[in-house]
Amino acid sequence: MIMGVALGLLAALAASTPLLARGLGRSTGFVLAAGFLLAAGLLVSAAPAVLDGRPLEASVAWIPSLGVDAALRLDGLSLVFALVALVVGALVMAYCARYLSDEKARGPVLPLLAVFAAAMVGLVLADDLVLLYLFWELTTLCSFALLSTAGAKAVAPGRRALVITIAGGLALLVAVVLLALAGGTTRISVLLADPDAVLSSPCAWPVAACVLFAAMTKSAQLPVQFWLPGAMVAMTPVSAYLHAATMVKAGIYLLVRASTLYAEQTPWQVALVAVGMATALVGAVVALREHDLKAILAHSTVSQLGLLVAAIGVGTPTALGAALLHTTAHAMFKATLFMLVGIIDEETGSRDIRDLSGLRRAMPWTAAATALAALSMAGVPPTLGFVSKEYLYQGFVTAPGPAWVAPLAAGCAVAASALTFAYSMRIVWGAFGGPDHPELYEPAKSFLAPAATAAAAGLLLGPAVSLFDPLVDAATTAVLPGAAPPRIYFWHGLSTEVVLSAVTVALGSVLFWKRDAVDAVLVRLRLPDAGAVFDAGHARLLALGGRVGAETRSGSLAGHLARPLAVVAVLGVVGAGVLGGSLPERTATAVPGELVVLALLVVVLAAAAVTSSAVVLVALVGLVGLVVAVRIVLVGAADVALTLLLVEVLTAVVVVLALRGRPLRLPRPGGRGALPAAALAVGTGTAAGLATWALTGRRELSPTGAFLLEESEALTGGTNVVNTVLVDFRGLDTLLESVVVGVVALGLGVLAAPARGGRGASAGAAGDPPDVVLRLAARALAPVMVVLSVFLLWRGHDQPGGGFIGGLVAGAAVVVVHLAGARSARARSAARLTDPVLLAGVGALVALGTGLLPLLWGGALMEPFAVPGLYAVGVSSALVFDVGVYALVVSLVAACVRSLGTVPVTAAVDAVTDRSAARGGAGA
Numbered sequence: 019m020i021m022g023v024a025l026g027l028l029a030a031l032a033a034s035t036p037l038l039a040r041g042l043g044r045s046t047g048f049v050l051a052a053g054f055l056l057a058a059g060l061l062v063s064a065a066p067a068v069l070d071g072r073p074l075e076a077s078v079a080w081i082p083s084l085g086v087d088a089a090l091r092l093d094g095l096s097l098v099f100a101l102v103a104l105v106v107g108a109l110v111m112a113y114c115a116r117y118l119s120d121e122k123a124r125g126p127v128l129p130l131l132a133v134f135a136a137a138m139v140g141l142v143l144a145d146d147l148v149l150l151y152l153f154w155e156l157t158t159l160c161s162f163a164l165l166s167t168a169g170a171k172a173v174a175p176g177r178r179a180l181v182i183t184i185a186g187g188l189a190l191l192v193a194v195v196l197l198a199l200a201g202g203t204t205r206i207s208v209l210l211a212d213p214d215a216v217l218s219s220p221c222a223w224p225v226a227a228c229v230l231f232a233a234m235t236k237s238a239q240l241p242v243q244f245w246l247p248g249a250m251v252a253m254t255p256v257s258a259y260l261h262a263a264t265m266v267k268a269g270i271y272l273l274v275r276a277s278t279l280y281a282e283q284t285p286w287q288v289a290l291v292a293v294g295m296a297t298a299l300v301g302a303v304v305a306l307r308e309h310d311l312k313a314i315l316a317h318s319t320v321s322q323l324g325l326l327v328a329a330i331g332v333g334t335p336t337a338l339g340a341a342l343l344h345t346t347a348h349a350m351f352k353a354t355l356f357m358l359v360g361i362i363d364e365e366t367g368s369r370d371i372r373d374l375s376g377l378r379r380a381m382p383w384t385a386a387a388t389a390l391a392a393l394s395m396a397g398v399p400p401t402l403g404f405v406s407k408e409y410l411y412q413g414f415v416t417a418p419g420p421a422w423v424a425p426l427a428a429g430c431a432v433a434a435s436a437l438t439f440a441y442s443m444r445i446v447w448g449a450f451g452g453p454d455h456p457e458l459y460e461p462a463k464s465f466l467a468p469a470a471t472a473a474a475a476g477l478l479l480g481p482a483v484s485l486f487d488p489l490v491d492a493a494t495t496a497v498l499p500g501a502a503p504p505r506i507y508f509w510h511g512l513s514t515e516v517v518l519s520a521v522t523v524a525l526g527s528v529l530f531w532k533r534d535a536v537d538a539v540l541v542r543l544r545l546p547d548a549g550a551v552f553d554a555g556h557a558r559l560l561a562l563g564g565r566v567g568a569e570t571r572s573g574s575l576a577g578h579l580a581r582p583l584a585v586v587a588v589l590g591v592v593g594a595g596v597l598g599g600s601l602p603e604r605t606a607t608a609v610p611g612e613l614v615v616l617a618l619l620v621v622v623l624a625a626a627a628v629t630s631s632a633v634v635l636v637a638l639v640g641l642v643g644l645v646v647a648v649r650i651v652l653v654g655a656a657d658v659a660l661t662l663l664l665v666e667v668l669t670a671v672v673v674v675l676a677l678r679g680r681p682l683r684l685p686r687p688g689g690r691g692a693l694p695a696a697a698l699a700v701g702t703g704t705a706a707g708l709a710t711w712a713l714t715g716r717r718e719l720s721p722t723g724a725f726l727l728e729e730s731e732a733l734t735g736g737t738n739v740v741n742t743v744l745v746d747f748r749g750l751d752t753l754l755e756s757v758v759v760g761v762v763a764l765g766l767g768v769l770a771a772p773a774r775g776g777r778g779a780s781a782g783a784a785g786d787p788p789d790v791v792l793r794l795a796a797r798a799l800a801p802v803m804v805v806l807s808v809f810l811l812w813r814g815h816d817q818p819g820g821g822f823i824g825g826l827v828a829g830a831a832v833v834v835v836h837l838a839g840a841r842s843a844r845a846r847s848a849a850r851l852t853d854p855v856l857l858a859g860v861g862a863l864v865a866l867g868t869g870l871l872p873l874l875w876g877g878a879l880m881e882p883f884a885v886p887g888l889y890a891v892g893v894s895s896a897l898v899f900d901v902g903v904y905a906l907v908v909s910l911v912a913a914c915v916r917s918l919g920t921v922p923v924t925a926a927v928d929a930v931t932d933r934s935a936a937r938g939g940a941g942a
Contacts, residue, residue, distance in 0.1 A: 047115030091145035094492025175248030186235025237269030254360030290331025297324030302437035337413030371448025439526025590705020606715030766913035767854030821900030825907025857909030865902030
């Protein structure tokens with residue numbers, strides 16, 4: 019309950035932020051900060067049970083057919099990461115309240131940051147693989163959207179970040195599927211409770227590889243680390259939150275959680291330690307040679323994440339406990355430094371340490387806060403960063419494996435930390451040492467307060483680090499049940515890690531003291547530009563796609579059809595060879611009148627193949643549809659036949675409108691092109707015909723078909739099996755297809771609005787004579803067609819009909835009224851009611867609402883339900899859902915007709931006839 023309330027609170031904050039910002043402006047940040055702290059307080063209220071080893075669990079049925087629940091679980095590990103996201107988020111939101119202007123606060127940044135926080139908290143609380151994956155991808159989309167707020171300069175970095183992290187998301191999706199297959203469930207706590215069941219599966223190591231790749235992309239490990247420094251183009255609050263507590267920490271969380279399965283597996287340990295240490299060293303080297311304060315911090319994040327990944331790879335309770343403690347310390351000092359760099363940038367207009375100096379006297383409080391945070395990052399006592407680094411050293415020194423592993427790991431960690439010390443001192447000296455800047459002044463206290471609070475906490479929590487001991491203990495034992503994590507305290511005497519810290523400070527001091535010589539060496543150092551390699555590969559991939567798709571961009575119809583038709587012909591040949599004589603005997607019997615229909619179909623198709631008139635071809639294609647509909651009626655599928663007829667009628671109207679102003683005589687292939695075209699046509703038709711003959715009519719009714727025929731009425735209350743399949747058994751498919759229809763209608767409606775002079779424009783084009791006959795017909799037929807459409811909608815669950823068919827009939831009424839060019843007040847009112855944008859919105863809301871409503875009482879998505887008070891008169895959830903489908907179909911028809919033009923149909927046909935006659939006369 020507490021977890022659901024906390025997530026609900028965050029979701030409500032995100033939803034209400036635009037409204038709050040409209041009234042409060044940038045002060046909305048303070049409201050969000052308070053909300054984040056309230057959510058953190060709710061989770062902390064459950065801490066006694068969690069610290070006592072009694073995790074909180076909550077679950078709601080989500081997709082019962084797949085055994086997927088919307089399950090949440092709060093244990094020690096999820097509590098650590100949730101509190102990091104919420105507490106740091108509160109500081110960042112309070113910082114936004116003074117960093118952003120009122121205008122920017124009313125933009126997308128604050129709502130996106132709130133969604134970002136909710137996604138991160140949801141990710142660490144998720145106890146179902148599918149739910150975790152959804153939150154994982156939501157953090158990716160939020161980070162990309164936040165980067166996009168930086169404008170044109172964010173195009174390339176945003177593309178890099180999105181492509182890389184989406185690739186990691188796909189890897190995680192594969193891991194989710196494989197884990198579900200290996201363990202027989204998507205419940206994370208159940209899978210982790212029995213590691214042997216996963217490790218004994220053939221899927222174990224593919225899962226490990228996918229999880230490792232997903233975490234590497236999210237947490238910016240070599241060789242894909244370059245996207246994270248590129249993300250510094252975002253505004254400072256975004257960088258602070260992304261680098262400190264959300265996006266990049268998701269990968270760390272995933273690796274720690276997966277350690278329950280793989281912590282003692284040598285390949286896992288080797289991969290994580292190797293990748294982590296390499297990333298830590300490369301990131302620290304690049305950070306040391308940067309001069310932009312934000313770039314230094316960005317590469318520093320890469321380096322610190324590398325140390326965390328390496329510690330997770332060691333896999334011992336000591337190393338995992340150290341990783342969790344350092345995750346907290348890193349979130350504190352990195353968020354502080356980003357916020358302070360933002361202040362310096364705002365006050366001085368520069369982030370280049372070669373241009374900054376002497377700020378310590380003009381901005382003493384800013385200097386003090388920056389120094390405290392930098393000391394914590396450098397691991398200098400008595401800061402929290404010092405204690406977390408000591409425990410990292412302890413984890414590396416005690417790493418299992420061959421005797422050389424521990425010294426090598428500790429040596430790499432010391433080297434990376436010495437570089438960290440050097441660039442930390444460079445930040446402080448570069449910004450605050452040197453000559454004075456008397457024209458500058460200290461920022462407002464409310465602007466400095468969030469960063470100063472975090473800096474002071476980093477100092478005070480060092481000596482008081484034992485406060486973290488119960489939480490780190492609970493988090494470590496949640497990952498490694500039965501483990502004995504180290505006790506967390508500030509000073510434990512002279513030890514190996516203390517000596518390593520002294521070596522770190524000494525080496526770092528030398529690097530800082532000899533910074534000019536170090537700079538000279540680093541300038542000559544040529545590291546591979548992974549970003550440039552990515553951009554070049556991306557460009558080549560796009561070029562390859564351009565070459566592959568070049569034919570489809572040509573104006574030639576042959577270019578569009580040749581390849582897919584050739585594939586059909588080849589598949590026909592291959593299928594004939596594979597199937598051979600293995601086909602069972604045909605069980606289907608001929609339907610009376612079938613041969614007559616087939617002969618008529620051959621005649622119509624032959625006429626369509628030889629005609630040179632586009633208008634005649636449209637008529638013949640429509641006639642093909644009519645003949646096929648007759649064949650469908652003969653076999654008893656009235657719903658399908660009616661749908662086909664309506665689609666053919668509407669298609670003919672749309673095509674006639676599309677032909678206006680275009681050549682009406684079809685081009686004929688020359689002597690050289692005619693023979694290949696004929697051969698391809700014959701081959702394709704033969705393949706399709708043989709496939710139809712081979713794959714139909716050779717078996718009795720399937721068990722699924724028999725079940726639907728026998729049980730659909732009892733299960734759904736409907737006697738029309740076609741409709742019950744669409745809106746009950748496969749309702750989710752229909753819902754998604756309806757959303758696609760709505761999106762297309764919405765796009766056409768929006769694009770066509772300027773061209774038609776506003777919504778609800780009359781049909782008649784300026785200067786066209788009124789068509790009296792068509793208008794009288796529209797006045798008489800349209801109401802009847804609308805009534806018929808409602809009748810078909812109403813009876814669809816029991817008789818041929820339904821939302822799709824009813825929508826097509828109503829769409830035909832819209833077409834008739836529109837083409838008649840009526841300009842009466844009644845016609846204008848009807849035009850407004852059939853506005854595609856309005857109908858698409860209403861239809862989508864009704865369809866989605868009907869599908870999602872059962873989730874409120876613990877049902878499944880698209881689960882049928884009775885409408886209270888109306889079920890007795892035949893109104894069920896299936897009918898309500900069909901109403902949404904009905905509106906979406908009408909919106910698509912209206913959008914197509916309005917977007918293609920407004921000439922009355924008689925004028926269009928007359929124009930076609932006139933142009934054909936003129937061309938014929940000229941030819942004579």
